[in-house]
Amino acid sequence: MDLFSGLALGLQVAITGQALLFCLVGVSVGMFIGVLPGIGPLAAVAMTLPITYHLEPMSALIMLAGIFYGAQYGGSTASILLNLPGTSTTAVTALDGYPMAQQGRAGVALFITTLTSFFGGCFAIVLVMSFAPALGQMALKFSSAEYFSIMLLGLVAAATMSLGSPLKGLLSVVIGLLLSTIGMDPTSGHVRYSFGVLELQDGLNLVAIAMGLFGVAEILKNAGKPRDLEPQKVRMRELMPTRQDLKECWKPTIRGSVVGSFVGILPGAGPTLAAFLAYALEKRVSHQPDKFGRGAIEGISAPEAANNASTQAAFIPTLALGIPGDAGMAVLLGAMMIHGITPRPEFFTTNADLFWGLVVSFWIGNLMLLVLNIPLIGFWVRILRVPQRLLFPAILFFICIGVYSVNNSAFDVMTVIFFGIAGYLMNAYGYPTAPLLMGFILGPMLEQHFRRALLFSRGDIMTFVERPISGAFLLVTLLLVLSLALPPLLKAWRRNAPLED
Amino acid sequence: MKPPRNTQEIAAGLVFAAIGLGAMLLARSYPFGTVVRMGPGFVPIMLGGLIVVLGLATAWQGRTAPKVALNLSPRPVMFVLGGILIWVLLIDRLGFVPATLALVVVAAQAERDITWFETAALAVALTGLGYFLFIRGLGIPIAAFGS
Known part of the structure; x- marks a missing residue:
């Protein structure tokens, strides 16, 4: 299906009252x-899942996807006004957004981030339209x-x-893989790691794990800490950027969109990384790098374009391969x-309307x-004033009912508690x-494909290397590991070498 | 000068290594199979082994890392998790309304500065909203009262 008939079909589906x-x-x-x-x-997503x-499926998907890219827009508001990222993906925006707010330019910062978010999002949607079906x-x-x-890549x-120790990140991935083996093995029917618990025979519930790790754990981290949320008022007329502002931000916006789209397409790399990379790139190419951190407009426009582009572009591997671009897409995939x-390559022909x-x-x-x-910026700023002591119990309630309603299972809510503390x-x-x-x-798919590939190759492990596309993915994986492992090893070697003499 | 040994990093790595070892021991009872026809035990044993290696490696790498304050606070852990636990225990026994009221009242105690009036108002408001939205509106099969 070509682009235009595709768009025509899409318009028919998406412009209905319900959609x-x-x-x-x-x-x-x-x-x-x-x-x-x-x-x-x-x-x-967990809170809205029962709805x-x-x-x-069409309306459900449109709504759930909207939550993801909508959150990228909203995240910058708290970053700019409070120096406190609304979502982790907008943490970088605070570096220059908050100084801008302190200089009385909060309105301009909010306006610019909205505009660049829109640009980044649209840029990546064009890529989704052109590349996802091809992929x-x-x-x-x-x-x-x-x-x-x-998937290994x-x-x-x-x-x-992810930001932090790569070794700890790897450990986290493998723990996730191991957890995915709980329950019945689809190939042999053998039940693994059920500890005699009936509910574990079906495996752990994805939504419950996600809510524990990202909902409850976040609340545990933030609850009970006194926090002074007094965002300044933002008026409509303070929003307008100057001509100089616009001149300074259009190039970073384009660069940020490109960086973000690239990161988004990579399976596994998400919007947080995209924003950090875009910020680093701007600092590198700028003629006045010392401007950054003191309210540089480039420092908010590039990362905001990048995280929105990344969120949209992450739909490419998610829809075309069924391999989520980041944790958020993973939950969307589960939903x-x-x-x-089930997204997979045939998706574009069998579910073209979707x-x-x-x-x-x-x-x-x-x-x-x-x-x-x-126009509604004042409203969102006011939302920041809702005290968190009222907010957290409400979120917990929505998490409980949301997780419970997936399978009507109290056991799933117990899983939330476990993963909350973990x-x-x-x-x-x-x-x-x-x-x-x-x-x-990815665990179940990874295991299944691993076993199947070796069955087809009669146990020859070289099949992964000899097949050119597979070999290329493995080469990139290897380069990625080496680029991280080599510098510390070299450093250790240099430190120890003189002692051996 | 040698930096002090970072016991917390070492302990965390060793805990993971122990988890990996436990997973391997449990998986010994599952048929292992061959590389061509892997049994259900093959992948878990490999993953367990990988966790042991990575756990030991993180412990080794972290042994000289500068210590970061853990910043754990027992109060929210107790009340937030306690609130969810009570909801789970009550939902199938006493029903949605008592479970939700109890959840909000307990979880709200995680915050020190919440007043009893706010707690009560929030509990009633959320229970009402939840009842009309989820049970009446969306028809989720939970009893409002009773099992």
């Missing part, structure tokens, strides 16, 4: 959650070896490119599976966010939790 309504609900909830510090889009059960076409030729290798990328949609409807809803959603943001401890000890979720989601 528009759920798009609006999705982006508003996303925006709301994004504005609030301490909870991210993952918690928002989606009664929807047809799907290519992936039709993938066999188990290719799937295994690209995604997991290693997720582990090593899609609950609705009986794909193009979703893409058109991205455009509509981004437009809605633009409108929601600029995530809290892992965060405290510097172990990233997003890779664990990636490992858990």
